[in-house]
Amino acid sequence: MDFLTNPLNLVIFFPLLGVLALLLMPSGKKDLLRWTALVASLLTFGISIWVLSLFKAADADLQLGLNIPWIQVAGWNINYATGVDGLSILLVLLTAFLSPISILSTWTAVEERVKDFMIFFLLLEVGMMGVFLAQDLFLFYIFWEFTLVPMYFLIGIWGGPQRIYAAVKFFLYTMAGSILMLIAVLWLGINQNSFSVPDMIARSGSIPAEIQMWLFLAFAAAFAIKVPMWPLHSWLPDAHVQAPTAGSVILAGVLLKMGTYGFLRFNLPLFPAAAIKAAPWMAGLAVIGIIYGALVSYSQKDVKKLVAYSSVSHLGFVMLGLFALNPMGIQGGILQMINHGLSTGALFLLVGIIYERRHTREMDAFGGLWKVMPVYGALMLIVSLSSMGLPGLNGFVGEFTILLGAYGSSSIGSPWFAGLAALGVILAAIYILYMFQKMFLGPLDKEENKNLKDLNWREIATMVPLLVFIFWIGLYPKPFFTLMAPAVDNLVKIIQTASMALH
């Protein structure tokens, strides 16, 4: 009984009820299927709010979870262990929040095989929740690999013209990283005689420094591909551009965060000594990613590609913050994960909306859209400004905190990283405003654009919740920081202890 009524289990597995309901429905009744999926994901969101209300923000430890034996034979010591803390609570909420929005965005975009689409989508939600809540490495690995399957189908069946290539590339790339992590997980499981994450954190000092580095690298391989960090990003533009809109939103909004979350949850506390040594290198790659992503974004003609590459840049900021290894940087990193999920999710939704109307995403095909679609233009402006980090909107808070953290970080070692990263903020303004200008300003000279309809109520309904949070975080971020602060302080303490042992 405990298992079924545990709030975290409800968040993870509630979407499965939706899947069961969908399986029983005829595949012809598309609206029924859509509503079922939407209701299932909304209820999951409701449960996540309930989890938030039970969550004690002042407590740094894992909460609300279960820890029951799962496989305790043949030398395995595997528990079904879950738990939520300040590092993951916001990501759980983000996942639960973006899922119904994404489903709502498919109302007219997905007409083919609606039933299968919704089933895969809800399965994906199960996998993502599991990733953020699992506190046993074995369980985590299973959820982690499982998310590949539904996403692979979402891209491969409902994607654009190059969808099969993109889906297979996505699958193989991600799997390539996680198999190395698998070896490291097994090594840890054998040598620590446990797969439990808190146990391993407690015993992290017992691993010799050299082996710690190898383990760090093996885990980093999995997470760096997922983030993606430069130079492992090449799956991302393909997957993002080919995925259906809802898929892109979830991919950018949540799946990429699984990578950064992995660094936060595993790489930093499990291998603190290695993390300290690797910090300048990781920060270097992050800064390269920031600049590179921004430059490549600028040269895109396809607006969806532009948004995709901007993710490489934005996640570079997150990585820079995390590897500052101080409270400021890590808090900024976590907040920026949420920010990126909101802003880039919103950008993909907006791109999807125009694509549905015009069936092209080439920026040259547009111009002067503001005149025919003022609501759309206004929304795009706000989201763009949020994405480029305008003060008063969410992006600014995250990036600024990260830059402060990175600037003062002793483990990165040089303020130059922060300085170069700040250049990325300027570049972001350039490519985003360039895009905005090309699509929305100037004369309305294309015949096809003259009769475009502005947003309908459903589309506005998908955007409004996102905007609320874009403003909320921008104007009053304190509640969000409060949620994560104790857990982040705890993490930093672990790293400092290891750092003391090093010197």
Next chain:
Amino acid sequence: MTQTDFLTLLPNILLVTWACILLLVDLFIPQKRKYITALLASFGLAIVMGIVLAQAGREMTAFNDMITVDGFSVFLSVLFLATGLMSIAIAYGYLKRMGIERGEYYTLMLFSISGMLLMAQASNLIVIFLGLELLSIPLYILAAWARPRQESEEAGLKYFLLGAFATGFVVYGIAMTFGATGSTQLSAIVASVSSGKAVTSLLMIGAALLLVGFGFKVAAVPFHMWTPDVYQGAPTSVTGFMAVGAKVAGFAALLRIFVSAFPSLSADLTPVLWGLAAVTMIGGNLIAIAQSDIKRMLAYSSIAHAGYILMAFVSFANPTVAPDSVASALFYLVAYALTSFGAWAMVIALEKAEGKGLEINDYAGLGRKYPALAAAMTVFMLSLTGIPPTLGLIGKLYLFRTAVEGGFVGLAIIGVVTSLISAYYYLRVVVVMYMREGDAQVTTNDSWLNITIGATALATVILSFLPAALFKLAGDAILKLF
């Protein structure tokens, strides 16, 4: 023959007797009612399985220690008998549809299974050899069952010639071992080695020859050449039986001989096994990429899986890891048997007369027209790759863990990298089923086949959530050491 002898060997005695009776009874069953033969054969298998299960938990030896019933043999016997039952389930409709239905099919299968049982129980090299022959000869005939189809005849002949060749290696290996130690009894071999009387160089040659001989049987690279042709040419129901039953039996003998009799040779054998496992994983998976015929693809996939199981062998001599080594191999054999059987059953579902419907591209559009079958096939492909939520993943994790535990991290890395390679060709089936437009045809409404597909798919998924029981069974299936 004492009473213990009789009781120990009862499953085998019963199975062979039953097969002989069936051979006679079948003469009186009219061609239109061959389902009676199939039912009787299944009935026999089920009874024997009951007896085997009754033997579980005991350790018995018989015929002057030539036969050993231990946890290991019981575990494998149940697997063989279950394989037999599933083989009959997938064969019945298929044989009818292809016009090659003859009652002897089931009888031969029973003989072959009794050979497998014998191999799992043998603790004397001569008995292992007897079991091997009893297992193989019916299979040679079954491979050529679709006579006069040329591919099938070719498969039968090829399997026979190469099988005989491999048997030669086994016999020669037995002879060398006998020369080195003065006995074919596994316990006597161990005793002779530990007392220092054995001629080590001869024993080494003997072990190497045995490894080659069984390498053929389990289709390890570089002894795999026959596999794709035979698997492709043989009737698919036979292929499924061969790919699971014969391979598992080969591994049973290898495990029994190497873990119990040859640990003293580990310094020399471990690098060889390491190389064999690595080459098999790499070779099988790389060549599978290039296949467009589903039967050939699955054939190479079965070669690759032999490599994964060999990985468990590498640490056979390390006393702390050896129990895991055996248990992980057994666990994986179950996972492989379930998944691979399901996949072969899917092949049967789409196969049409004259060898049509066997291209991977013939699966296009299956996801839309037959969602349940396509979902099952997806489960099998994911399980063979090692993606959750499937039993294949858990099995692979256990194998990798054993390798890491034994200190062979490099081999484990080869294992995961080749799994990644395998994802490419397994996913291609999924891509074709779901992402290509097409007109996949399932001509038959064969309920036994569908039940097999459904049951194996469900078991693959459900057991992955509750693997503890299977872990325990595999862990308890202790191999008797001397």
